Amino acid sequence: MFIIGFISEPLLYLCFSILMGSLILRIVPSTHRPDFNVQKRILMAATAGIAILSFIPVLQVILYLYQDVGFAKTFILVLFTFEVGKSWIFTYLISNVLFIYIIWFDYRKRSLYAYIGLxxxxxxxxxxxxSSHASSIQQLKGFIVHTIHFLAVTSWVGILIVVGWTSKNYSNWMKFLKWFTPFALLCFITTVVSGLSLMNVVIDYKDYTNSWMLPYGQSLLIKHLLIIPLIVYAFINSILIRKRIKNDDYFNPIPWIKVESLIIFLIFSATGVLGQQEPPHDIQQTLTASGLSKLFDLFYQGHIVHDSQLVIHLGINSLLLLALTLCFIGLTIAAYMKKAPILFGFMMSIFTVVSLYLSLITAIQ
Structure with missing residues (x-):
């Protein structure tokens, strides 16, 4: 079930993002966005995906409990008494409503249809x-913060994905950037603030470094490190690209949007792994029960005892790796400036994450 959960969660985010991006862009005047075309069957598939993929956490609970009273009884019990089950019933019903709505009403014909779809x-x-983990711990606060976080992510990412992968041209790009850049910045700030609040539900800020010893903490760290190349590409696609478009009528910005969306999908994947790990509400207790993260144990050369407290101290090795990280960031930007192949820039982004990760691990004492 780990593999299924790992795959299903990023795909669930992708389904939501496709819906949000397509519907939001359709309510934007055609003069302020590139031409795009997301067919109804894609939106129908995304809606069906939400109904199916959101059932995976319910199935995980059922498979964890069914041995005591049987699968059928556990299935009914989880669906009608657990919050995750009741929320899925609501999700399934609303997904069916949206699916039928998409069939009957073409969101491409009237903006009103897109508003209703949204x-x-x-x-x-x-x-x-x-149904989120945060809501199960702090019901009202967790529900509100998780909803805001997910809404901001899917709105921003959805537009990027739809523009990057379904645009028929790059007309009106400057007008598109004029409204999308502040919108994306607002969504990014909202995502960061709400994300930190969600993280604090599971891990106290002072235990963030200590959590790196655990699989959950490693997944969280990698997710956070992936934000660095995302910021770099956001800088390229919102700031640097303006001058290029003004000076070169034939410059196509869409491939760079695609790379940014790929970085985001990697973040979705890290989130998927995160969702399959045991949240460390108590670091030492979780460490005793689950043991060290295999990834952490592979790279960390020190000795860990039961009550170890990790401290960051930048030595010569970690500083050199940090300098290498800055070089990779510079090469990512240079790849754009020198019109290098897109794949080269993407690989520099991956190397940025790897070198920064090693810099932090080697700095642990």
Missing amino acids: AITFLLILALGW
Whole structure:
């Protein structure tokens, strides 16, 4: 079930993002966005994906409990008494409503249809917030923060994915950037603030470094490190690209949007791994029960005891790796400036994450 959960979660985020991005862009005037075309069958598939993929956490609970009373009884018990089950029933019903709505009403014909589609999709986001881990710990606060976090992510990422992978041209790009850049910045800030609040539900800020010893902490660290190349590509696609477009009428910015969306999908994947790990509400207790992260144990050369407290101290090795990280960031930007192949820039982004990760691990004492 780990593999299924790992795959299903990023795909679930992708389904929501496709819906949000397509519907939001359709309510934007055609003069302020590139031409795009997400076919109804894609939106129908995304809606069906939400209904199916959101059932995976329910299935995981059922498979964990069914041996005591049988699968059928456990299935009914989880669906109608557990919050994760009740929220999935709501999700399934609303998904069916949205699926039928997409069949009957073509969102490409009238902006009103897109607004209604967004309202129904928002109900699905509310259901996801209801079933979230944060909501199970701090019911109202967790529900609100998770909903805001997910709404900001899928709105911003959805537009990037739709523009990057379904645009028929790059017309009106400057007008598109004029509104999308502040919108993306607002969503990014909202994502960071709400993300930190969600993290604090599971891990106290002072235990963040200590959590790196655990699989959950390693997944969280990698997710955070992936934000660095994401910021670099956001800088390229929102600031540097303006001058290029003004000076070169034939410059195509879409491939760079695609790379940024790939970085985001890696973040989704890290989140998927995160969702399959045991949240360390008590670092030492979780460490005793689950043991060290295999990834952490592979790279960390020190000795860990039961009550170890990790401290960051930048030595010569970690400083050299940090300098290498800055070089890779510079090479990512240089790849854009020198019109290098897109793959080269993407690989520099991956090397940025790897070198920064090693810099932090070698700095642990």
